Amino acid sequence: MQARLAVVGFCLAAVLAGCQKSSPQAEAEPATGETVAETSADPAPAAAATPSGLQAKDGTAVPLVAFEIASVPVSQQALGALPFFSLPEGYAPRNRPKQRAYARFPFRLGDGVHWVEGPSWSATIDIAGDARDRKQFSALELQRNLETVLMQAGAKRVFEGPLKRDIYYGPQLEDEIGGAFIDAVNMHADAPTQVFVIRQPDRNIWVQLSDDRSSAGLVVMEERPFVATSRWSGEFPHLTLPKGYAPRNAAIRRDFDMFPFWTGKGFEEVEGKIHAADFGAGEQNYSMHEVRRNLEAMMAEAGGKLVFSGRIPKEQAQGIGEAVKRSYGQAAGYSWDNFDSEVYRVDLPDGRELWVFARLEYMSAGWVVAERKALAQTAALLPAEALKKKLDSDGRVTIDVHFAVDKADILPDSQPQIAQVLALLKSDPGLKLAIEGHTDDSGTPAHNRSLSEARARSVQAALTSQGIAASRLSAAGFGQDRPVAANDSDAGRAKNRRVELVKR
Structure with a gap:
């Protein structure tokens, strides 16, 4: 029994031992269409298929197959919580199962797939670690056990056929399936696959089992309507993260x-x-x-x-x-x-x-x-006299220079300030200045340091191009490392984005 206890997240023997029934959920909205044809002993009428926009890995179209939930008899069997049943003795998920609060999965039906949304559980099933010295994987043993427990829960098999793995590796599904259900579909291309549906008064349960000879892929999904956990906020940026993110x-x-x-x-x-x-x-x-x-x-x-x-x-x-x-x-x-x-x-x-x-x-x-919104100018032009007075008293002064977004290009409206700095330097030939660039804490520190240095060098170049000797000027960027205000407000961040002249 140790292997059974190792099955992460399972409600042990939910069907056979009668786990307590979970609280009712909102009734799932049934899809429309015909019942899917089976290759099992109880075939059903063929389903209608429509274009889905999905493509398999080789570019062929993947039909979207409709399903009529009313074709499945209602089961009154008491079930527990997801994933509802235990694995046979000696079997367990190979890795930690992937359990999602809400996802979607394209279950194999007919010649295509059928989308189902809701809480999901998926894993690769293998021999449990503590059973490998006495047991080998048997696809038949696993399949017969799961078929039996599913039928006892009132399930109906709605598909039996090849997995067609490349459906799940097409351009529209590769990221979504790879991130959520890769363990359940990473089988050989045409792995034998079965899909079961349990219809209950308060929910529908879908199960897909694929056999890969030495392991199996399993998806269990509780179909239910979506309930948002993110809410729109009245304050910028207005968006909030989903629960658990x-x-x-x-x-x-x-x-x-x-x-x-x-x-x-x-x-x-x-x-x-x-x-x-x-x-x-x-x-x-x-x-x-x-x-x-x-x-x-x-x-x-x-x-x-x-x-x-x-x-x-x-x-x-x-x-x-x-x-x-x-x-x-x-x-x-x-x-x-x-x-x-x-x-x-x-x-x-x-x-x-x-x-x-x-x-x-x-x-x-x-x-x-x-x-x-338009730019709210927070910097102000300082004439040469004011620049000199501030440098003489404090040794540094912030100048009104604007740059293109995330670039070091000086905008035309900064030229009057550049002209005043130029006038200051020409009026005092012995004056030497360090030009320092600074940013707020938006972006990465490395990027901010690089950007601030590039902007300081742009100001240096604008002055040397007008005849100021390069030896009188130096340029350096300090990024977000030397704030003059807290970065927790618009006003604070605006003060931190600046170019300063420092007397040398």
Whole structure:
């Protein structure tokens, strides 16, 4: 019995020993269509198949097969919690099972697949570690045991045939299945596969079992309607993480920046306040679909409009500037054509315009939220006399210089300030200055130091190009290392983004 106790997460002998029935769930919404044909002893009428947009690894279309849940008799058998039944003596998951609060899985039906959503459990089944010296894997033993317990629970077999593994490695499914159900489908290409359905008054239970001769793949899913755990917030950035998810890195918070949102036709460059975050839930619990559904729920709550869903074309994705990818890579990814993305626009009642980009990837997700607004200038021009007075009294002074977003290019509106620094240096030939660049704590420290140094060198070059000797000027970047205010507010971060002149 030690091997049975080692089966992680199982409700032991749920059917045969009569585990206590779980609390009722909301009734699952039945799908429409015909019953799927079986190759078992109790064949059912063939099901209707429709195009799904899914492709197998070789590019062939994968039909989406409808299923009529009413074709399955209602079972009153008391079941416990997911995954509802135990494995035969001596069998156990090879690795830690993947159990997700909400996911979706394309169960094999007919010539295609049928989507089912809900809490899921999946694993590769093998001989338990403490039984390997006395037992070898038998596909027949495992299959007969599970068939028996499922039938005792009132299950109906709705499919028996080949796995067609390449369905799960197509471009639309590879990341989602690989992140959630890889242990259950990483069998040989046409591994014998069975699908069972248990219909109960308060839920439907789907089981897919594939035999790989020396192991088996198992998926158990409790079909139920989605209930969001993320809620729209009244305060920027408005989005909240699903239950069980946590940030993977510190979020980026910028009072003013630009982010390009793909609309399906081109990039909409939105300038304003920006928040960017990446997050996950651990390898065993992360579900791309759970993130997607929670985002959809928040956007519905806010009245958001879906602008784009899918993969950004490779040619357009490669056109994204390296500065943007470096700055937002953790949240938005680096190769924008290699993952599913969604873009929403939210027009808030008070007139504010909000844009949301979501990255849905293999084992993590991220989003960027931008509130469109004009730059609120916080720096002020200092004339040469004021610059000299501040340098004489304090030894340093902050100058009003603006740069392109995440670049070292000096913007035209900074030229009056450059002219005043030039006048100061010409009026005092013996004056030598160190030009220091600083940033807030948005972005990585390494990137911030590099950017701040490049900006300081741009100011140095602007002065030497007007005849100031290079020996009178030095340039250095300190990134976020020398803040003059806390980075927990817009005003504080604005003060930390600066260029200073230091008397040498």
